[in-house]
Amino acid sequence: MIILNEKEFAEECIMFHRFYGKNPSQTLWILAKYYRECEGMTTKNIERALQNFLRSSLVQYKYSEQIWNDRIEKIVKKAKNAKLYQIDGVSITNDEMGIIQSLNSKVLERLAFTLLCLAKLGNKKYETNNGWVNLDSKEIFKMAHISCKTDERYKKISILGEKGLLEFPKSADNLSMRVTFINDNSEKILYISDFRELGLEYLKYLGGNYVRCKECGKLVKGNKNGTRKFCNDCAGYTPIRKKVVTCMDCGKEFAVSSKDNKTKRCQECKEKTKLSNNRE
Ligand SMILES: [Zn+2]
Ligand SMILES: [Zn+2]
Known part of the structure; x- marks a missing residue:
């Protein structure tokens, strides 16, 4: 999961005793950075705080404390010099949108838009990023809201390469790609502050019927009579x-x-x- 404002994310996880995703590692990583940067905690205290966090958020913790504590130790050590990111979002410009729309294929447009957002986020995080995206293609296509097989994924990526929208590294075992059509000097026309459903953000921009969940802010398809307010997850969890x-x-x-x-x-x-x- 792509998290833009890690400080807000950490505060929410601590307040509600919950982690996000299939396992708590990503949340622990961000909490480790948060405790050091925002609370000024020492390594030992961060480890203790993360143990307490797992105790209250992960049922299985008490059955495998030692394994988790070892993992925590490694995460805290690795996070020592990592920065806590507080990014609100990225701006998309007129020029960039024009290039995307000229692809004339809703699927390729969504893919190009998603890669553009990711590249711009990377540029905000690392000054020297220069448009590179280094993320598993499966995850990219999920965010772009495109479902297809692995070989189809690479085919679509290489089409964007042939059209000059992407560049690839020379080394064969590096699967990252560089978005070449970033133009921050053109007029800003769209602001993206949620990276969960980038494909749908694009379709919404084109006028599609999508609504933002009132609870968690995720973009979902609207219904015909315009009464939908929540995403499936939040609609199901109403009582809590x-x-x-x-x-x-x-x-x-x-x-x-x-x-x-x-x-x-x-x-x-x-x-x-x-x-x-x-x-x-
Ligand atoms: Zn009190
Ligand atoms: Zn929701």
């Missing part, structure tokens, strides 16, 4: 939708079920109140 409450005693923010209108204190303060009430 959360909201943030500020504790009336200590001011700490914590999450409760959105239907909970009673809780006014965090767990800690609730227990303190209970104790003092019992004493009276």
